[in-house]
Amino acid sequence: MAKFLTNREESYTQWYNDLVIKAGLAENSAVRGCMVIKPYGYAIWEKMQGELDKLLKATGHVNAYFPLFIPKSFFSREAAHVEGFAKECAIVTHYRLKNSPDGKGIIVDPEAKLEEELIIRPTSETIIWNTYRDWIQSYRDLPLLINQWANVVRWEMRTRLFLRTAEFLWQEGHTAHATSGEAVNEARLILDLYASFVENYLAIPVFRGRKTESERFAGAVDTYAIEALMQDGKALQAGTSHFLGQNFAKAFDVRFTDQNGKLDHVWATSWGTSTRLIGALIMTHSDNNGLVLPPKLAPVQVVIVPIYKGGEGAERIRPYAERIKESLANLGISVKFDDRDTQKPGWKFAEYELKGVPVRIAVGQRDLENNTVEIARRDTLEKTTINADAVVEYVPSLLDEIQQAIFKKALKFREENTFTTDNWDEFVDIMENRGGFALAHFDGSRETEEKIKDLTKATVRCIPFDSHDEKGKCILTGNPSERRVLFARAY
């Protein structure tokens, strides 16, 4: 089976690319570095959006929309921020085309040069804070808790479907607060919200922690992140939340009057998750037969495949299958009855496995006679036959069980591939051969981090929040260390 996919063991990269394309999630477009997200992939994104949007609104955030274009001058207001993004910006310089004088095609009209170039947003802090200046005068205007669903552009050298493309979709939150403490709490609240969203819906276990200086967002005082482990032993940052201090408020002169009549700059956060999560989803759960989707995010949770001989056979099965479909749909389950006569059952089985549909129900003449159905679960590929009347009990609990099971499996994998080490040679071995996370002591200096990266390609993924104080010696330099940090090679 699954002879259409490259095996994971053969080439993880190739397996991933094959899967994204063959499962119909996305494909490369005619535009360099940009993908087309196909309906099935977009449906997964919509499910993610739906849940995350609900969680954000439940915590008091509201949606808004800011421009795609950012005047170049805005960008240079915050020094660290420009520096961080300067190398990957797309820039609009003209606003008109005209017919080429030689009659061949069309050219940029040199007369139509913009006074000031526009940057296509790689992130929206600058345009948003420029706007917030007008929205905030008093502590009564705070906190300002805004989210936007948008596309952003970062001109990447090398792209990979979902993981790194020149344009991608995300949500970015931008909040303003009266106090530093309140802003820090917001950044932490969102990180926790991301973590529980990713663990509960995507069924991906994550570490939460603080980034080191070199991994920090350009313009942030502090960056928090959730980090997940992919099946090939590489880490993937699945969401970030930044405490921006007063950096952007100062750069854009956003001040407010507090209860005591005192004027001060506001405190800020920003945070985001992107379509990259779809890449994380694939690389956490899927196998050589195709996608494995967590039931909570699967666009189709249950598929019913009829098995019959001849046209009358099909008509005999139909009402039976339709009845099961309806009973599940009434429970709010997304169920599809695939009654196409153009494909054979075996073909459909393979197809839905490739697409990661969590539960498959097969109904044939045999089932009709015995009042049964055959149920197959995607995660384990196990099949079982149950009484048709029990479907409404069995399937919902099976969906729950699959959701739990794939999380547990991913968690077990992560635990088995998270190593605590105090030995440099072992550390190198983990990074070069075994893969996975290494919890090791680190002296906290930029130079040491850089050196470790040069030697092993590993970076500090985060300083985990739940790591307890534990004195030790830096894995590389032997300098004193206060606690262990999480290292890995990363996407």
Next chain:
RNA sequence: CGGGGUAUAGCGCAGCCCGGCUAGCGCACCUGGUUUGGGACCAGGGGGUCGCAGGUUCGAAUCCUGCUACCCCGACCA
């Protein structure tokens, strides 16, 4: 931006070295029939500016020059 590779039907490829009839194969597609409990079979059929632009030649998918795009590996990054 460095190194490697590829570009021929919707997809995957052969043909290219050593130029020569109508450019071929598998999958997919269309028609008809037989099939249907793990990617069915038979018969027939449609589909190509051989990435683009020049050049060499009686003749170019094939040789030469230039360009472009994409993929993989590095450096950089969510």
